[in-house]
Amino acid sequence: MTGVNRPIATTVGGLRASGHIHKTLRAELRDNLLGALREHRNPWPGLHGFDATVIPQLERALIAGHDIVLLGERGQGKTRLLRTIVGLLDEWSPIIEGSDLGEHPYDPITTASMRRAADLGDDLPVAWRGRDERYAEKLATPDTSVADLIGDVDPMKVAEGRSLGDPETIHFGLIPRSHRGIVAINELPDLAERLQVAMLNVMEERDIQIRGYVMRLPLDVLVVASANPEDYTNRGRIITPLKDRFGAEIRTHYPTDLLDEVAIIRQESELMAEVPGYLVEILARFTRGLRESSAVDQRSGVSARFAIAGAETIAAAAIHRATRQGEVDAVARPVDLETAVDVLGGKIEFESGEDGREDEILDHLLRSATAETVKAHLRGLDFDPLVEAIENGVMVITGEQVTARDFLAGLPSLGESELYDEICARLGATNDGQRASAIELSLEGLYLTRRISKESGSGEVIYG
Template identity: 30%
Template sequence: MSRADTILELVKASYSTQPSYKNPSFYGVPENYDQVKTLRDLLEINYKYSSTKKQLRENLIIRIKNNENPFVGIIGFDDTVIPAIKRGLLAGHDILFVGHIGQGKTRLAELISEKLLSPIPIVEGTLTNDIPTELPYTHLVDLINGKEIEKKTPEFHVSKDCEELIRNNGLDTRIKWVDGKQRYRYVLATPDISVKDLVGQIDVVKIIKKGIELYDIDSYSPGYLLQSRYGILCLDELPVLDPRKQVTLLSVLQEGRFTTGAYPVFFKPDVKIIATANPMDYTHSGKIIEPLADRLKSHIETHYPNTIQDETLILIQEMDMLNRDYKSTFLPVFILETITRIFQKIRNHPEVNSDRGVSVRSTIHSLEALIGEVECKRAIHNNILVIPRFSDLQCIFQSSKFELDEIEDTSENRIEFLNNIIREVMQETSLHFFNGFFKSPDLVAIRNDFKDKSFTITQNQYQIQNFKLQEKEPDSNTKALSNGRLLYTTQLKQFPQLTNVVKRAVEELRNKQNDLIKLAKGFGIERNLEYIEFKSEFNESNLGNDNDDKEEELWAAMIELLLEYLRFTSPPILDKKDDTFEGTIGNV
């Protein structure tokens, strides 16, 4: 048998025989697919490509049967968005996510591609994910034998580059497996996107370099649709595309193919389209043309996190710590919850424009800014731990993105509004943290502690304080000054009952930190947990004693939390005047 006959038999047998392989993890690929490295290997296993919709459906079924969650890291959507996505994928629908900014719409599209698309074999070095076995078998035989192929239909199967690679290398043509993550194409819809960007265009450089004719397919440069071939094309903010460009997508959704320019060829990208839209554009402005909206068969509404817990977990997962040394940074759970409460309160406030939304990104960016504030004000200069506390919160205005609705949306009004929200949340957080913590004798003892004494808080207690001794007996704060610094631990020596309570509160914090880590791991969150782990040095028995400066920041954070709580007991234990806490008169 001649070489040509051998190749013919190999290809015919491969095309006509069902594959025998199975993969418990991914549908339609062999378990050891990474060992299939050449076209010969691919033909010998009788590989058959399955459509994108089929892959998504079958892989989702595998995950459901195995009780696996393909949407790990998506928090707060378990009972709403996720079931809708599963229904849509099982039905083979293209999807439109409708929701405000910062609701994880594009993240959902990424996960669908990454977790639910099977790896596919492409000819290494091709831009349009060319699968050689998608060629008609007679074409593949001719290419392997080094011949030109005679095309009788105007359908695009593989690129000219792919044909040349197979013609030159035959059965030794290199195969590369690309996973779903690599076949995900994100496109932010902007007014400057053209029809050619979507469907491709004539490449003048190719024409000049190769000396080819103007409308030869060899001059074609693929657009977004073909670049995401056999994968997912995510069109973010679809309504921004004008109607003429939206029409381009209709034939892909309706018939699974498109044409471009004067090329006598039609393309079948087998691409799943997932689009996103803002509710204002989607429901009020009508910027998605009706035929396109109709062909995006599942319209799924997303939403912001409904609970403090959900948004706090998202905050932990998404915060960017810029490779900070986790040993030098500690984020108390009450600070994380404070940031979350602030933005949940803003988001749901009647004076805030709900049409614009308040993104979870504001929550994340505000925590990052808060950490930067601590570094700038205290940590870098004094070489101390980075631990945010209540007195640092005023810095978050720069990352608080919201628009006032009921009153004039000026910078001054937004600052005043945010300050009021911060004060409310400090009260809520402190009451929540110490709920059930105190008994009446504790409060009586603390009130007695504050008789004729006061406690002063400051954002940077390490700086030299400007104070002036009065002719009368100096108060407790003046006595507590250490080398001109208003250290919290030094002041605390004047308050033995308060000291005991803070020690207990630190232990309570340790328990809450551990509970939060356990909760995060239960949701599959692994990122950034080291920044909320209770530091080993915080467990020392001499915490808060003399010469124990490294815990000053932890004590300062806990003291500020506790003093705020004591303002809001019923009746209040303390009054606050500027930055000084004083005891009140009355019975507990």
């Protein structure tokens, strides 16, 4: 955050001369959110599937100035949503240069800053913080201490000669240092109860208590948190007084629309090779099938990271094949989907009664997702010429290390039929890699509708 549009005022006098107006954090967030809505700008870029549910609730909470806790299973975008709130802060914000808490030059709150402001007057030096510097995030872990969140006495300052009663002997923790900013605590139920107690005064009275000190610091901080509803409601890990301090409790959810699921996979995955849209769609349908399956433990959820990792895995399989076989175009194919399932199965929690059936369940749901995708994209095509050619004894061979060119060369001739071209046109396939992937999808669809057979082994798949 350097250079671009940084204000030039370097003292309080220059800041006043520039016409700068001091706003509280909540007023700043509220005004910027309402401004974006008024101008029909999307203040939540990169979020999909929350437009009619989570986002309106979040916007109302911010307008009301409430601290917020997001409840949801893993992989529902809670952390991303919290980080997106940062975009509602001003691009640049003035602070008293050198202050521990990033106090506004018009409103010092610590003893040291108030003394400097009184001594220097309009010459009090001013620095500028970018919006990203006003967001702090903490993962609740068992080793988190009160000193980490609130603060503690600094023995070095005591050793310098200050008395224990001097407020300047305190080393402030994460929450006070987030003054005039946002502090996010991930997995709040995992925070020890004594630490949750330590947060009570910070969230309501906005003061801090450290080893007998009670400092009336008017902290201007927005506390946001994430929690798993299983921990939150059943195990009672968030103490009741702290739950009461949060003004808004918002439930997140997995995408309800297939297109939103596909958009999340495309947005979040880092693909090293081309992955056709229909393969991403299969992964999205597969993930949704897992979330609806009675054989899967839905209390633990099926994270969006499952499908994202799946897309990255099949892209890696494609680049692996292209590198080993000397292919020009690295394009993922349906045969690569099985490689993804092999390595991702461990990310799913199955019900206790399904021991030993995990592979069978995953295979069934992947086949269902593939069949639905074939039906959605290739419905209405006449596959009879291809089926007849295979029934006459032609076998089509594919596999993890079979190149697109070899696969295409092994396809049966269909005479005057333009089926191959029609398949490729439907699926937007132009080069050899894309054409091989598209036709392989149609063969898999014929197998799933029991019009042809399929045998797998030794890294090869034979349709016959």
